[in-house]
Amino acid sequence: MNNPKIKIAIADDHAIFRRGIVSLLQNNDDFEVISQAANGQELIDNLNKEQPHVILMDLQMPVLDGIRATQQIKKELPHIKIIIISMHDEAQFVSHLMELGANGYLLKDADPDEVENAIYTVHNEDYYYGAFLLKVMHNRMINxxxxxxxxxxxxxxxxxxxxxxxxxxxxxxxxxxxxxxxxxxxxxxxxxxxxxxxxxxxxxxxxxxxxxxxxxxxx
The missing domain is CATH 1.10.10.10 (Winged helix-like DNA-binding domain superfamily/Winged helix DNA-binding domain)
Structure with missing residues (x-):
């Protein structure tokens, strides 16, 4: 018997980036993209219809940004795993998102293989420490x-x-x-x-x- 697919939702206000991520994930038989959203509120509305295992979330979005969406989802649906995908690389900013309950943090220029690995890891082990996040933690410890x-x-x-x-x-x-x-x-x-x-x-x-x-x- 085949293992159930990992259900994924994507929230990003840039349609081109969204489509690129969907195209990447559709090439993996273990993944199923069940919803797309252009902002945090649309994402939360979609959760009322069907809940994913993992959310890939941008931060800067209209209506409801990724920070507030993460807070709300983790309060109401803490079992859903959230991976932030953002251009922001400031250490304090990244640490704050992790404290809010985000399960992983990737930069938007991350290698496609790392995106897939992060999804597998948060789904199976709850959190993902990639090279970027480890570097952030290391720098904060040094400084x-x-x-x-x-x-x-x-x-x-x-x-x-x-x-x-x-x-x-x-x-x-x-x-x-x-x-x-x-x-x-x-x-x-x-x-x-x-x-x-x-x-x-x-x-x-x-x-x-x-x-x-x-x-x-x-x-």
Whole structure:
């Protein structure tokens, strides 16, 4: 039996770019483009008819932009994965989108193979760290202020020493079972800590959590 297709929605106000993405994805038998939208409101209206597994979302759109559309969708339909595709490459801007719950972030000049890989990855593993996003995180870590030794006390989120330790392991790309082995805790206990950290920081997923940690000098 064939695996179900990954249903994809595309939101971008540039018709030429939309058509190019659709043409690319239609060449992959694993993908099915179920809707297209020229703005965030049209995208959300389409979600009332049929929900995709993954949304490819531009940011600068009329009526309702990608930032507000991401906030609304993640609040009402958090299971839908969102990959931002944008020309914006500012670190602070990218981190903010990840904290809002975006599952991946690509530049519009990304290689077609990377677009396909990002779709597979967010569908199967919840988030996608491409070379661009890793570079953003790396640069923020290098350029963060060093005078704040414990900057997490200056933000209104209190993490225990154990939570900070687990968060630092997460930022290194360590999985929950690997963290459990390293610090001699059960897998379930580590997941419990991770979920509490996400609640305290107001993040929606691992990508957002890592972005929050980097922005606040913990990673």
């Amino acid at each position: 963060k202020p060093v005078k704040k030794i414990v900057p997490y006390f200056s933000i209104q989120v209190e993490l225990s020493e154990r939570e900070i330790e687990i968060l630092q392991h997460i930022c290194e790309g360590t999985t929950a079972p690997q963290i459990a082995d390293k610090i001699n805790l059960s897998h379930r206990t580590v997941e419990g800590h991770r979920n509490r950290i996400m609640e305290k920081t107001g993040t929606k997923n691992i990508a957002g959590l890592v972005a929050w940690a980097v922005r606040n000098g913990i990673a």
